[in-house]
Amino acid sequence: MDKRVEQNRAGWDLRAEAHASGASLYDVDGFRAGESSLRPFELEALGDVRGRSLLHLMCHFGLDTLSWARLGAEVTGLDFSGEAIAAARRLADEVGLPARFVQADVYDAADVLDADYDIVIATYGVLMWLPDLPEWARVVARLLRPGGVLFIGEFHPQQGQVDADLRITTSYFRTEPRTTEVAASYTGQQIAPHTQITWPWTISGLVNALVDAGLHINRLDELPVDLRQRHPTMEQGPDGLWRIPGNPIPLLLTCRATKPA
Numbered sequence: 001m002d003k004r005v006e007q008n009r010a011g012w013d014l015r016a017e018a019h020a021s022g023a024s025l026y027d028v029d030g031f032r033a034g035e036s037s038l039r040p041f042e043l044e045a046l047g048d049v050r051g052r053s054l055l056h057l058m059c060h061f062g063l064d065t066l067s068w069a070r071l072g073a074e075v076t077g078l079d080f081s082g083e084a085i086a087a088a089r090r091l092a093d094e095v096g097l098p099a100r101f102v103q104a105d106v107y108d109a110a111d112v113l114d115a116d117y118d119i120v121i122a123t124y125g126v127l128m129w130l131p132d133l134p135e136w137a138r139v140v141a142r143l144l145r146p147g148g149v150l151f152i153g154e155f156h157p158q159q160g161q162v163d164a165d166l167r168i169t170t171s172y173f174r175t176e177p178r179t180t181e182v183a184a185s186y187t188g189q190q191i192a193p194h195t196q197i198t199w200p201w202t203i204s205g206l207v208n209a210l211v212d213a214g215l216h217i218n219r220l221d222e223l224p225v226d227l228r229q230r231h232p233t234m235e236q237g238p239d240g241l242w243r244i245p246g247n248p249i250p251l252l253l254t255c256r257a258t259k260p261a
């Protein structure tokens with residue numbers, strides 16, 4: 001494994017442990033009580049998943065994976081964090097949902113899993129951890145059966161370009177990875193200080209990676225809503241999503257692509 005990816009994995013072990021044991025951002029109690037953690041975007045994009053094989057890449061501690069299982073999909077979750085996978089297995093046992101959770105680097109996914117999924121999903125906070133987006137897209141293409149569908153939901157890269165006052169602080173087109181010292185998770189929980197390395201990506205970089213991997217893009221949307229409050233001016237709507245008044249920048253993107261039959 002790339003040394004930088006290995007370093008990130010240690011950070012994700014810390015986060016997974018903290019998140020699974022009680023982050024307000026992840027409503028684990030609500031999930032235990034029967035609620036779903038899924039957002040309208042992915043539900044609309046994928047429709048009825050009953051009986052369909054679904055692979056959730058970089059699945060964290062499995063809340064979304066198990067929400068898909070609750071809708072009747074035959075789910076597999078993959079993550080490189082041992083803590084995340086252990087927490088996902090515990091949660092599956094606790095709520096009694098059938099699921100397979102596999103610990104592996106996402107770049108090894110096509111070697112360790114069967115390559116014939118109806119659906120592959122990667123959502124919200126995944127692309128920035130990938131040192132090689134074209135290779136990731138090729139792995140996804142190998143994992144899908146012909147006719148299978150990929151759904152990506154992600155924070156828009158323009159968000160990484162601006163500060164809390166929406167001033168541009170960095171080039172959209174930067175290519176170098178960013179090294180950051182962190183001592184807290186995005187949930188606000190304190191975790192042991194460590195170094196994280198993230199990689200920039202662009203919309204065109206994503207589209208071209210998917211196209212070059214042989215996938216057909218059915219739809220790509222940029223949305224003025226976010227899953228959490230990042231800027232002080234953001235307001236939460238009755239749907240639970242956050243918006244900046246006036247919608248000055250895109251906050252999320254969703255993409256649906258298909259492997260040709």
Ligand SMILES: C[S@@+](CC[C@H](N)C(=O)[O-])C[C@H]1O[C@@H](n2cnc3c(N)ncnc32)[C@H](O)[C@@H]1O
Nearest residue numbers: 012058060064079080081105106123124125129
């Ligand atoms: C922000 S979380 C994804 C959130 C998830 N969609 C959810 O709803 O909880 C990112 C996940 O990617 C995983 N990850 C990062 N790099 C990875 C890699 N190279 N291989 C496998 N998993 C990776 C992390 O362990 C973490 O669980």
